[in-house]
Amino acid sequence: MKKVTYSIIGAGNGGIAMAGYLSHIGYDVNLYNRTLENIQPLIEKPRIGLTGEIEGYGELNLATNNIKEAIEGTDIIMVTVPAMGHYNLAKAMAPYLEDGQIIVLNPGRTGGALEVYAAIKKDYPNKNIVVAEAQTFIYACRATSRTDAHIFKSKKEVSLAAIPANKTLDVINLLKPAYPQFIPARDVIETSINNYGAIFHPAPTLLNSGHIERGAPFEYYTEGITPSIGGFIERMDAERMALGRLLNINTLSAKDWLEETYGAKGDNLYEAVQNNPAYHGLQAPKGLNIRYIYEDVPYSLVPMSSLAKQFNIETPAIDSIIRIAELITGIDFYKEGRNIERLGLKGLQVNQIHEFAEKGSISEEREEGVVA
Known part of the structure; x- marks a missing residue:
């Protein structure tokens, strides 16, 4: 062969x-x-x-x-x-x-x-x-x-x-x-929905933005994710999983993903991060002009938030990170990012979304209204 x-x-x-x-x-x-x-x-x-x-x-x-x-x-x-x-x-x-x-x-x-x-x-x-x-x-x-x-x-x-x-x-x-x-x-x-970069990248960056912007040295995951930041990330993750359930896909929590992927265990996400040897030694970036904001917000969080809104799912934690990123950068990430219009998903029912993902096209006409 x-x-x-x-x-x-x-x-x-x-x-x-x-x-x-x-x-x-x-x-x-x-x-x-x-x-x-x-x-x-x-x-x-x-x-x-x-x-x-x-x-x-x-x-x-x-x-x-x-x-x-x-x-x-x-x-x-x-x-x-x-x-x-x-x-x-x-x-x-x-x-x-x-x-x-x-x-x-x-x-x-x-x-x-x-x-x-x-x-x-x-x-x-x-x-x-x-x-x-x-x-x-x-x-x-x-x-x-x-x-x-x-x-x-x-x-x-x-x-x-x-x-x-x-x-x-x-x-x-x-x-x-x-x-x-x-x-x-x-x-x-x-x-796409099981995109853990969306969970682990923007929030720790923006919630540690003062330290990052002045170049203070710290380990991005083990020091940047404190118990309170870990709790916030778990709220974001719960919103992601709610969207996944509506779309009838298999979802795994970020905490359980750390165990499945790295063997890192803990009673909560903060503890699992601390117990992940792969994260030890990974330093925080120096400055805010980085992918964790300019990639993960418009190309990870925006499509999740945009799709959730189509099905009337509230995502306050995810939306708050998008909004902070917009206020800090001055960029309208909802407009510039992968929203449902750009992805061709606007007006599609759940079964049509999967058909579009599986074939690259759909055989049925789109609905004018939102259908859950």
Whole structure:
């Protein structure tokens, strides 16, 4: 059986770690980054060093800032760029995508696969491609330089779903030799709602924004999530789970997810965070111009809040974080983010939402009113 080939899109924390790992275990890997300056050291010497859970190095097949070169002839395109770049990336890749190629968003945040699939199909409706999304990124990791990454811990399980949904198991089977942690989800609505970055990223950042903005050193999770912040995060999580129940998907609380993913236990979320070895040593960011606000609020929390409003579900904790982010940044995230209109979900009933997620289209007409 031919070993699959990979393109990794994005040379940030996750992209460097993923490209290094896959090439380290013997796969042919192309690494793409839009900004030449950030990938130039790997163009000159295409070798990534790894420390932490995985020690060693990986030799890249190619490092480039040319998207056509990066994806040409590869089997699986692993996207690690922030969610705010998914739409433009889809448009940039679309002319060069080949029938049979698989795009995997790592992660999709909320609605990523829907957005990317629609963007590609709008201009190239006859291209036979699959767009999948992971529920979360498979590692806790950091790039330590432009050519090195430290992998703190790999997650034990990560849900994944594809559009079309009948391709999910095919995608997982292709990924399995490298990533046996991927397990199938019902569809991309399930992976979107079970987006734990939405729960663990914006709230601790904004509720510690004073310390972060002045660059005070502290461990982001173990020190940034105090008992009271942990309690607030659990309220956000309860709202997410209520939306999941309405959409008839399997949901797991953030506390239980920490146990399932990392083996971290506790009587509440605060205790589970403190007992998670993967979070120890992860430092808080220096400054507020970060993905935890500019990605996770508009591309994770906004679609959850927008969808909840369509079904008259109240989300006061989630909405308060969105509002604080808007007041601090001056950006209307409800307008700029992945709202239900942008995702094509406005006016859809629950069964239609799943049909849209499974097929990329719906066979029935949309309802003018909201139907729960």
